Amino acid sequence: MTDTMLHFQPALGDWILHNLRQGCTAADVAEAMRAQAMPADAAKAIVDAFVFALRTGSPLPVDSVKVEPAFRHEAPRLAAGTAIRTSDRLVRVAARATQPALAVLNDVFSAQEYKELIALARPRLAPSTTVDPLTGRDLAGDRRSSQGMFFRLRENPFIARLDQRVSELMNLPVENGEGLQVLHYPAGAQSMPHFDFLVPSNESNKASLARSGQRVSTLVCYLNEVEEGGETVFPETGWSVSPQPGSAVYFEYCNSLGQVDHASLHAGAPVLRGEKWVATKWMRQRRFVAAGEAAALSHG
Numbered sequence: 176m177t178d179t180m181l182h183f184q185p186a187l188g189d190w191i192l193h194n195l196r197q198g199c200t201a202a203d204v205a206e207a208m209r210a211q212a213m214p215a216d217a218a219k220a221i222v223d224a225f226v227f228a229l230r231t232g233s234p235l236p237v238d239s240v241k242v243e244p245a246f247r248h249e250a251p252r253l254a255a256g257t258a259i260r261t262s263d264r265l266v267r268v269a270a271r272a273t274q275p276a277l278a279v280l281n282d283v284f285s286a287q288e289y290k291e292l293i294a295l296a297r298p299r300l301a302p303s304t305t306v307d308p309l310t311g312r313d314l315a316g317d318r319r320s321s322q323g324m325f326f327r328l329r330e331n332p333f334i335a336r337l338d339q340r341v342s343e344l345m346n347l348p349v350e351n352g353e354g355l356q357v358l359h360y361p362a363g364a365q366s367m368p369h370f371d372f373l374v375p376s377n378e379s380n381k382a383s384l385a386r387s388g389q390r391v392s393t394l395v396c397y398l399n400e401v402e403e404g405g406e407t408v409f410p411e412t413g414w415s416v417s418p419q420p421g422s423a424v425y426f427e428y429c430n431s432l433g434q435v436d437h438a439s440l441h442a443g444a445p446v447l448r449g450e451k452w453v454a455t456k457w458m459r460q461r462r463f464v465a466a467g468e469a470a471a472l473s474h475g
């Protein structure tokens with residue numbers, strides 16, 4: 176399928192940008208354009224291109240956008256049913272949604288497991304000094320920022336057990352998983368709306384995509400009781416998932432054609448009281464090869 180170009184007046188672009196920056200959703204802005212007699216699919220394509228550029232730090236469109244074929248929804252990778260039995264645990268499905276394929280899962284980790292994860296991660300948390308364009312996290316290094324760390328895949332028997340369970344849930348090989356990431360948000364911290372799929376806007380993302388393929392799905396597991404706030408919100412769909420210790424939100428955004436779903440835009444709402452701990456697993460199309468691992472192979 177070939178891409179087509181859609182042309183528009185730069186003033187329309189300014190108006191779209193203004194509204195998105197005021198907090199309107201892509202759907203609201205596209206609807207306003209449709210009400211002004213623009214075909215709905217053209218309005219959506221133009222607004223989506225602006226949202227994408229804003230959320231990924233890519234150049235903003237000026238007077239045209241490339242229209243890619245609409246995301247084709249496929250059967251979810253997550254198993255059907257009200258519960259999913261992995262080799263060592265019965266995980267309950269509290270809710271499901273489509274477009275994007277999303278599920279709220281309960282009992283993913285036991286209380287002992289989520290406490291252990293925090294205890295293992297805490298001494299290894301590292302503050303980042305830059306804004307992370309991939310996760311949208313505000314990493315300015317002040318006390319309102321989140322801190323994170325990665326476990327290596329199967330780095331000890333405990334992590335290996337969780338990697339295995341999560342891979343069974345996400346229905347992809349353990350090897351396709353990036354190492355489990357633990358994030359700590361102190362009160363006031365949040366993550367801005369972002370996509371988890373990789374955008375080939377810089378050399379390191381391009382290299383990562385070439386090594387391991389696209390990210391296809393995410394599991395965000397909540398590790399503690401947040402006193403107030405800290406929901407995972409999906410602004411394009413209106414979904415908001417409350418953090419409950421041991422529960423998780425699962426979502427998919429890359430289909431078998433390699434298309435990515437812009438409706439998977441999400442954010443970590445500000446933690447209003449207390450603190451928030453999550454463990455995130457990102458799955459790739461192929462075996463995950465970290466940058467360091469690839470370098471070691473090419474030199475060894």
Ligand SMILES: O=C(O)CCC(=O)C(=O)O
Pocket residue numbers: 310358366371395405406407408441442443444453455
């Ligand atoms: O903290 C959250 O609720 C979302 C985390 C997230 O989006 C991520 O780790 O990619």
Ligand SMILES: [Fe+2]
Pocket residue numbers: 310369370371393441
């Ligand atoms: Fe995310």
